[in-house]
Amino acid sequence: MMMVHPVKFLLSAAKRPLTRCCSAFVSRIRSLNRLKEDDDVCAEALQHAQIFLFHRLSPLLQSSERGTFRAVPLMYSDIRAILERLGSDEAKLKESVLIGCSEQNQVQFCLDVGELDQVALEEALDGTFVDLKKGFFVLRRSEAPLLAKAQALLRWHLTTGFCSATGRPTCPNQAGSQRVGSGGGTIYYPQMSPVVIVLVSDGKRCLLGRQPSFPPGMYSALAGFCELGESLEETVSREVAEEVGLEVHNISYSSSQHWPFPRSSLMLGCHALVSPAHSQVNVDHTELEDARWFTFHEITSALQVKGLWSRGHAPPLWLPPKHAIANRLITEWAELQRCSQKAD
Numbered sequence: 001m002m003m004v005h006p007v008k009f010l011l012s013a014a015k016r017p018l019t020r021c022c023s024a025f026v027s028r029i030r031s032l033n034r035l036k037e038d039d040d041v042c043a044e045a046l047q048h049a050q051i052f053l054f055h056r057l058s059p060l061l062q063s064s065e066r067g068t069f070r071a072v073p074l075m076y077s078d079i080r081a082i083l084e085r086l087g088s089d090e091a092k093l094k095e096s097v098l099i100g101c102s103e104q105n106q107v108q109f110c111l112d113v114g115e116l117d118q119v120a121l122e123e124a125l126d127g128t129f130v131d132l133k134k135g136f137f138v139l140r141r142s143e144a145p146l147l148a149k150a151q152a153l154l155r156w157h158l159t160t161g162f163c164s165a166t167g168r169p170t171c172p173n174q175a176g177s178q179r180v181g182s183g184g185g186t187i188y189y190p191q192m193s194p195v196v197i198v199l200v201s202d203g204k205r206c207l208l209g210r211q212p213s214f215p216p217g218m219y220s221a222l223a224g225f226c227e228l229g230e231s232l233e234e235t236v237s238r239e240v241a242e243e244v245g246l247e248v249h250n251i252s253y254s255s256s257q258h259w260p261f262p263r264s265s266l267m268l269g270c271h272a273l274v275s276p277a278h279s280q281v282n283v284d285h286t287e288l289e290d291a292r293w294f295t296f297h298e299i300t301s302a303l304q305v306k307g308l309w310s311r312g313h314a315p316p317l318w319l320p321p322k323h324a325i326a327n328r329l330i331t332e333w334a335e336l337q338r339c340s341q342k343a344d
């Protein structure tokens with residue numbers, strides 16, 4: 001395995017000094033912003049950065065003895081040596097895209113080397129390029145969002161090579177945070193679609209649905225893309241009415257999540273209520289295979305089930321894994337039920 005050198009990109013490499021009273025977080029954010037604005041500073045940072053390699057949008061992972069996976073960042077010089085060995089060259093590294101900065105001030109980039117031979121790369125790197133959809137759920141919580149962001153940005157670059165107005169090529173800035181039409185035309189920024197995801201409750205039970213593409217037995221909160229002109233609340237009301245024929249009230253926002261599959265979405269997580277007297281579900285089978293009310297007991301049992309792939313025989317109900325916002329909403333609901341049962 002290639003050694004990852006403990007070289008850090010020092011914040012002092014940035015040209016403008018930061019105000020001394022800035023917190024570490026503010027310093028990191030401002031340094032990242034500077035890298036997006038200044039191609040020269042960014043090119044210098046890249047030389048000392050950690051780079052996460054992808055092959056056709058699948059990240060390089062290493063498996064551990066305990067069956068978990070870890071992302072494997074490499075340093076610029078390591079990748080340059082491998083590229084040269086496999087018939088590519090240093091120019092390829094200029095396509096790296098900025099994805100973040102660790103708490104240890106290590107700047108992080110990603111790079112897709114999909115045109116090189118996968119087997120030869122995996123041998124040289126002592127890792128495996130894993131479909132992110134599978135890897136996502138076995139990665140550590142700190143790594144999954146970073147790789148999701150990296151894949152989303154790499155996919156965006158792959159699909160935004162031409163200006164939609166003129167048909168001419170677009171070029172990225174050094175950080176890969178934007179692309180500009182040739183001749184200084186339109187500036188394109190990475191895009192994502194807003195999606196609502198809502199956990200509907202009738203006060204005692206919660207409503208989950210399943211799509212035919214879900215693994216057997218898996219149910220999740222209801223979700224749907226926002227339409228132009230809608231508020232968050234309007235999308236929640238429309239999606240619930242469309243998919244299960246119910247009218248919701250008391251919509252409250254919980255939290256959000258970037259979701260890379262199948263293309264970038266900003267998942268906006270909500271809770272909502274229906275009146276117990278009007279809780280008869282009427283599923284639109286063009287959208288969902290099934291939707292059902294689940295009791296507190298069924299949900300708490302399902303939350304105990306560990307690992308999508310460690311199953312021997314399937315339990316009656318699978319919930320989305322911990323990285324997914326659906327799991328967070330269901331856990332919040334269960335916690336609320338537990339508190340209100342204690343209070344009764």
Ligand SMILES: NC(=O)C1=CN([C@@H]2O[C@H](COP(=O)(O)OP(=O)(O)OC[C@H]3O[C@@H](n4cnc5c(N)ncnc54)[C@H](OP(=O)(O)O)[C@@H]3O)[C@@H](O)[C@H]2O)C=CC1
Pocket residue numbers: 193195197220221222223224225257259261262263265267287320324325326327
């Ligand atoms: N992180 C999490 O916990 C969860 C995430 N999700 C994600 O939420 C997203 C939306 O859920 P889903 O129930 O499928 O959504 P919808 O209920 O809105 O149905 C999806 C369909 O809507 C159409 N559609 C409308 N607008 C768009 C758009 N902007 N982009 C793509 N398709 C659009 C497409 O139909 P057509 O193809 O016919 O044009 C698509 O197949 C999915 O990407 C899913 O992966 C879902 C559940 C849990």
Ligand SMILES: [Mg+2]
Pocket residue numbers: 222223224243287
């Ligand atoms: Mg839906």
